[in-house]
Amino acid sequence: MNSITGKTKICGIIGDPIEHSMSPVMHNAAFQALGLDYVYLPFHVRREELPGAIAGIRALNVVGLNVTIPHKEAVILLLDKLEPLAEKMGAVNTIVNEGGLLTGHNTDAPGFLQALRSKGIDPEGKSILILGAGGASKGISFILAEAGASLVILNRTVTRAEELASQIAQYYHRRPEALTLSEENLARGLDGADILVNTTSVGMVPYVNQTPMPANLLNPNLVVCDIVYNPLETRLLKEAKAAGARTIDGLNMLVWQGALAFEKWTGQKAPFEIMKQAAVKALGYEK
Ligand SMILES: NC(=O)c1ccc[n+]([C@@H]2O[C@H](COP(=O)([O-])OP(=O)(O)OC[C@H]3O[C@@H](n4cnc5c(N)ncnc54)[C@H](OP(=O)(O)O)[C@@H]3O)[C@@H](O)[C@H]2O)c1
Numbered sequence: 001m002n003s004i005t006g007k008t009k010i011c012g013i014i015g016d017p018i019e020h021s022m023s024p025v026m027h028n029a030a031f032q033a034l035g036l037d038y039v040y041l042p043f044h045v046r047r048e049e050l051p052g053a054i055a056g057i058r059a060l061n062v063v064g065l066n067v068t069i070p071h072k073e074a075v076i077l078l079l080d081k082l083e084p085l086a087e088k089m090g091a092v093n094t095i096v097n098e099g100g101l102l103t104g105h106n107t108d109a110p111g112f113l114q115a116l117r118s119k120g121i122d123p124e125g126k127s128i129l130i131l132g133a134g135g136a137s138k139g140i141s142f143i144l145a146e147a148g149a150s151l152v153i154l155n156r157t158v159t160r161a162e163e164l165a166s167q168i169a170q171y172y173h174r175r176p177e178a179l180t181l182s183e184e185n186l187a188r189g190l191d192g193a194d195i196l197v198n199t200t201s202v203g204m205v206p207y208v209n210q211t212p213m214p215a216n217l218l219n220p221n222l223v224v225c226d227i228v229y230n231p232l233e234t235r236l237l238k239e240a241k242a243a244g245a246r247t248i249d250g251l252n253m254l255v256w257q258g259a260l261a262f263e264k265w266t267g268q269k270a271p272f273e274i275m276k277q278a279a280v281k282a283l284g285y286e287k
Contacts, residue, residue, distance in 0.1 A: 014045040015068035029278035054078040064265030065095040109139030111257030124148040129189040132199035133160040151176035203234040220244030
């Protein structure tokens with residue numbers, strides 16, 4: 001436990017629900033490892049309490065805040081400034097409070113990009129098949145388009161994929177192809193793809209026997225990323241490994257988004273491995 005003094009700086013996370021969040025353990029481990037006089041707390045904030053919570057962080061001088069479901073979009077109207085990526089995505093997961101001036105950032109999608117780059121994978125010029133068009137897909141699709149990848153987005157509800165492709169086309173040259181998530185389109189989307197990214201919740205507990213991609217379509221030339229981190233090794237990742245593909249699990253994205261927020265609040269390089277170990281332990285993944 002950090003020892004709390006009169007000078008301790010407060011960070012935290014707001015969401016509903018909040019009990020499952022890994023952020024408190026990751027950030028408190030990082031503060032402790034670097035000897036920083038900060039503490040990170042979970043705040044259960046319901047939709048109707050959001051304006052009061054944001055006024056409260058100004059009043060209480062909370063220096064840094066993470067924002068999770070269901071507040072990532074609604075919080076925008078309550079902030080003073082948005083950094084460009086958060087503005088494009090229309091979603092904020094990190095707030096920096098500088099003397100009452102609140103700036104909204106998005107570190108979710110940069111966390112995904114950092115997870116790729118930390119494994120030596122640069123999306124520029126790559127063909128990427130994205131499964132899903134929900135909240136997480138939106139950020140990931142934007143950042144991959146910005147990084148110069150060409151995208152195919154498949155979603156069960158095709159209108160959501162089409163909407164996302166149109167939003168991306170407003171900012172970037174290449175419009176992603178948007179199709180229904182069907183076996184035929186999975187095969188078509190994988191043809192010539194370098195990277196496959198699952199952003200759907202298929203394969204997450206309790207449905208660990210499900211996979212969004214038939215194993216026979218996987219091949220050794222692919223990098224397969226699954227942003228689901230519960231379980232750590234999803235059926236998709238197991239089958240991708242068995243097919244000889246490189247794999248990246250969802251925990252890397254989760255920890256990198258936290259590490260990037262940590263750096264904005266403290267100005268210090270985040271201790272990534274310590275944050276990851278704290279999350280691994282809290283999730284019960286320790287061997
Ligand atoms: N690693 C990380 O840091 C991180 C960060 C954020 C989220 N996640 C994980 O990513 C997943 C998605 O989160 P989200 O916030 O994007 O959720 P969301 O906004 O609710 O979107 C869910 C997506 O999954 C699709 N989907 C759900 N059930 C499906 C099924 N049975 N078959 C096919 N498609 C299905 C939805 O398709 P429809 O549009 O057709 O409903 C939609 O595209 C969750 O498992 C979450 O835990 C991980």
